[in-house]
Amino acid sequence: MNLYPGNIIQEYSSYPFAFTPVQYQTQPVLPSYQMYQTNLQAVLPLLRRTIQGERNDELFYDYLIQNAPSNQDKEIITSIRDDERRHRQMFKQMYYALTGQTIESTDSMPFERPPSYLAGIEKAIFGELGAVELYRKIYFTIPYTVFKNMVFEILTDELKHASKYNFLYAKNK
Template structure:
């Protein structure tokens, strides 16, 4: 015997709500969402800024390595510095692939020496977090999956670096 006759099951849904298909229509993107659109012309200066930032970080981290109080600190900062070198090269490759032009050496390759090792670690920590914000903009604007994947790798490295600097700060406080 069938307990569910056709008149009982009509209109029955196993879910307590109904799904209504969404009708997608092309809508203009609000200005506040413009950063989420691919924009080659806007990303090129950001790539140049990233190359310069990675170089400045490399120089600053060389200074921190020379002033590190322990071998453990030195090894951690060396690994971060080496990542920064690789990131710089990756950003240069992206720029060249997108424009056919190379980014030449910068006129300003300097940094402000921190008053103490610990203040240098703090500056490095917040520098890494600022880089995350810049690279997130680059990620949204850069065209192409390969470039997005490269930026994602760099971005996650920067988050990892911030965690390592946080460790060094806590360890040396």
């Protein structure tokens, strides 16, 4: 019994990707697919960098909270800062589970005060979007579904944060 119309295969045959089931592949995985393979050695430095980055974000957001022009702004940024704290703990748990070693973040990076609250919000927007790019790399390289699920949660939080900062930017412009 044919469940699909006769032309459905033709419609998708021009699709730009052609996948061959793994058991039928005669060549090693192409380099373009390497970014989708888990790699413990590649993910560990990314996790270390991320743990420090989340700490720096938390300190920066403390500054924004102190300089927020309204209670609504303070509440929004406080919720984001609290998420960043939770993310740092989650990344530290992943690192410990993968290595058996604890990792602590330091306050070694000097804090650069933005010229204005609005400039700080703009910096926060692009910081959150940059984090999404980094966390996507972590998602692709980290082993085990449980860690991928944790990274996915964090990644979607970062997208939500960028949207909230975008709202604050538009509101205060």
